[in-house]
Amino acid sequence: MTTRQRLSELMIRRVFFGADWLTPVMARALPGTATVLALSLVAACAGLAAPMITKAVIDQGIMGGDMGALLFWAAVSFAVGLGLVALGICTSMQHLRASMRMLGDLRLTILGCALNRNPAMPDLTVGEVQTRIDGDTAEIQKFLFDSVLVAVTALFRLAGGTVLMILLDWRLALLPLLAAPFELWFLSWARPGTQARAETVRTERGGLNGQLAETFIQVGGLRALGALNTRADGFETQQGALFDAQARQKLWAESVGAVSKLLTAVMRSAVLLVGGWLVIRGDWQIGSLVAFLAYAAMMAGPLRNLLGLYHAQSRARVALARLNEVVRDAADPEEGAPCPPAFQQLGFIGARGQAGAHAPVSVTLKAGSRVLVDGRSGIGKSQLLSAIIGQAPLAEGRIELDGADTAGFSMASRRRAVAYLPQRPCLIRGTLRDNLQIGNDNPDDAALWRVLDMVDLAGWARGLSGLDTDLHETGANLSGGMRQRITLARTLLRSSQVFVFDESFSEIDAESCARILSAIEAHLADALCIFVAHAGPVRSLDFARIVDLSVETQGEDMREPCVRLVGTG
Missing domain, CATH: 1.20.1560.10 (ABC transporter type 1, transmembrane domain)
Known part of the structure; x- marks a missing residue:
């Protein structure tokens, strides 16, 4: 000292x-x-x-x-x-x-x-x-x-x-x-x-x-x-x-x-x-x-x-x-072991998100597969999935990567390994380039144009000021669907192993959504992709597994939460 x-x-x-x-x-x-x-x-x-x-x-x-x-x-x-x-x-x-x-x-x-x-x-x-x-x-x-x-x-x-x-x-x-x-x-x-x-x-x-x-x-x-x-x-x-x-x-x-x-x-x-x-x-x-x-x-x-x-x-x-x-109340995001550079499966072991209204989930999801997490609004889908990156605490249970509890991994490495995209887009005041580069390692312009093309935004951007197009605070000068497309493009720049799309297509029209999903399927062929969607083309994907967080009625006044697993992939 x-x-x-x-x-x-x-x-x-x-x-x-x-x-x-x-x-x-x-x-x-x-x-x-x-x-x-x-x-x-x-x-x-x-x-x-x-x-x-x-x-x-x-x-x-x-x-x-x-x-x-x-x-x-x-x-x-x-x-x-x-x-x-x-x-x-x-x-x-x-x-x-x-x-x-x-x-x-x-x-x-x-x-x-x-x-x-x-x-x-x-x-x-x-x-x-x-x-x-x-x-x-x-x-x-x-x-x-x-x-x-x-x-x-x-x-x-x-x-x-x-x-x-x-x-x-x-x-x-x-x-x-x-x-x-x-x-x-x-x-x-x-x-x-x-x-x-x-x-x-x-x-x-x-x-x-x-x-x-x-x-x-x-x-x-x-x-x-x-x-x-x-x-x-x-x-x-x-x-x-x-x-x-x-x-x-x-x-x-x-x-x-x-x-x-x-x-x-x-x-x-x-x-x-x-x-x-x-x-x-x-x-x-x-x-x-x-x-x-x-x-x-x-x-x-x-x-x-x-x-x-x-x-x-x-x-x-x-x-x-x-x-x-x-x-x-602060935690060092780098504290803990780094996530493994490549893992084969993500497991929920008796897991329930904070304030989740479903029974504890036990399910294993394999790398490269497509999974739908389903259930009524408010049952706890977002809380459960955001717990993967430590965004929200678990009320009970644990989440594992290749059998290792994610709680032992650093927050920073979990957020690099898992790309979580919520329904509400995260945009800042600045240029389109500024917003695409957030959280990414300064990708070049060619990479930015590639992901913009995947989400059907390349033509729109070229018609304005290109990558220098101005975005207002929270993207207030854009429609909800445009905001979601920009955040989707930003997410596709990530080299993560797991991608969680939590109602991330909810404001995009059906025709555009179908084209974007096709591009995502090809681009993220080796990644585990988890979707939450109440309606739209997302629900038509070929899912290897559907995790249905539902509520069954037992007795006249008692509602008991349960989990139904559909599919075995």
């Missing part, structure tokens, strides 16, 4: 107990953090010198009546101020670049976990996932990145400012320190309230984003129902709840901050009174009073920043708890 990794692990365990998944992110961010920290410390040194320069201008130049000293120290003050401006710009830009890199790294980490969540875990809404990837990661990144800078810089400024105040007058230096214990106690008392309000805001924001995403996903259906106004009213209600939560959080934050500002004002007034009295008596120079007041103001800022980190951590912990749910 490198020094950077050890330091990152120590920091994460001290700040976020148990969140070890953050350690690699922090380790990668440390070089950028160190650069910003170095620049910040240089700026802090210059800032600490400024009041002393002002003291020299007043005491040696103005009060001392020395024009030479006045010009010299004024020039030094201008140079330091100019340097601070340039340093501030440099530090700000470096801070932005380092922050963006860390935030991007953190978001990619959470995105990977969200995309590989265990199917057995409760689903998160699209809006909720967006809120966590966007808002919660930003809260964590801000605290992780800025806490190091704030803590080190604030401690440096506190130490330097305290020493310089003691040099000016050790008795007055005690005044700012007297307020610190009370402020620490108050912030400790207020911290649970800060965390509770942060939790409420995060929950309300997730609900609002979830409703918004769901509305746009279903906008076509809602428009057809004439329910857009109803949905808008629901959005307004949810938005109002978020605004109320944010207002309560803001009021709490302002109230907590007001106490700190009040203590600072009291301390400053005390310094003015005592210091002014010393100046009037002639025991102190006015420049020293001005410098002391500047350091007292400097002390208030770093001290408030350090105490503020205590509250910032409570907000970050809320975000961390939400991200931990995503990380905890």
Whole structure:
């Protein structure tokens, strides 16, 4: 383990107990953090010198009546101020670049976990996932990145400012320190309230984003129902709840901050009174009073920043708890043994998909054969078949490849060995080429045109912009049948050993479907092809086996699920 990794692990365990998944992110961010920290410390040194320069201008130049000293120290003050401006710009830009890199790294980490969540875990809404990837990661990144800078810089400024105040007058230096214990106690008392309000805001924001995403996903259906106004009213209600939560959080934050500002004002007034009295008596120079007041103001800022980190951590912990749910439920898709490069049979051993309404299935399907999985809607066909690639968990039983339980194989290799094509097409905004290449190893244009020809789309594409034809989000500018054909073409680019077509032809007209099925039969002659279809040309194929998940009536009120196997191939 490198020094950077050890330091990152120590920091994460001290700040976020148990969140070890953050350690690699922090380790990668440390070089950028160190650069910003170095620049910040240089700026802090210059800032600490400024009041002393002002003291020299007043005491040696103005009060001392020395024009030479006045010009010299004024020039030094201008140079330091100019340097601070340039340093501030440099530090700000470096801070932005380092922050963006860390935030991007953190978001990619959470995105990977969200995309590989265990199917057995409760689903998160699209809006909720967006809120966590966007808002919660930003809260964590801000605290992780800025806490190091704030803590080190604030401690440096506190130490330097305290020493310089003691040099000016050790008795007055005690005044700012007297307020610190009370402020620490108050912030400790207020911290649970800060965390509770942060939790409420995060929950309300997730609900609002979830409703918004769901509305746009279903906008076509809602428009057809004439329910857009109803949905808008629901959005307004949810938005109002978020605004109320944010207002309560803001009021709490302002109230907590007001106490700190009040203590600072009291301390400053005390310094003015005592210091002014010393100046009037002639025991102190006015420049020293001005410098002391500047350091007292400097002390208030770093001290408030350090105490503020205590509250910032409570907000970050809320975000961390939400991200931990995503990380905890994620599975490494490459974990496990690879599927065999070639297998002869796929077996269902007492298998039933989650929420399946059929009896456990025990059947062996041979490579190169054609199989129909039949049964009424809702009986569990899709759940059973999607379990082959781990898309859904099994309620009971197991699935085997050549006698080996698929649970022992990695998800990634199962998804390479088995091509599962559901009824709802998966299309993204982009070109036709972009959509055909998803999940495939960058096939050349010749291969893309071959599969387009198999699904009767080559002529359509050539009549538009070819492979550069634009597809809207989810393929919204295409008919259902066209969307299904594109996903069929993409699937035919796969070199899988098993192909599952789950109602994948349901929106294609019968004549085109028959031609496409003929092309698929020839193209996938050696592959095991499993079909689900309630109607259409698919049901006319020459199946080696039909697995009929049906329900028989036994008795007057009892319905017992059963499985009938037709065929022996």
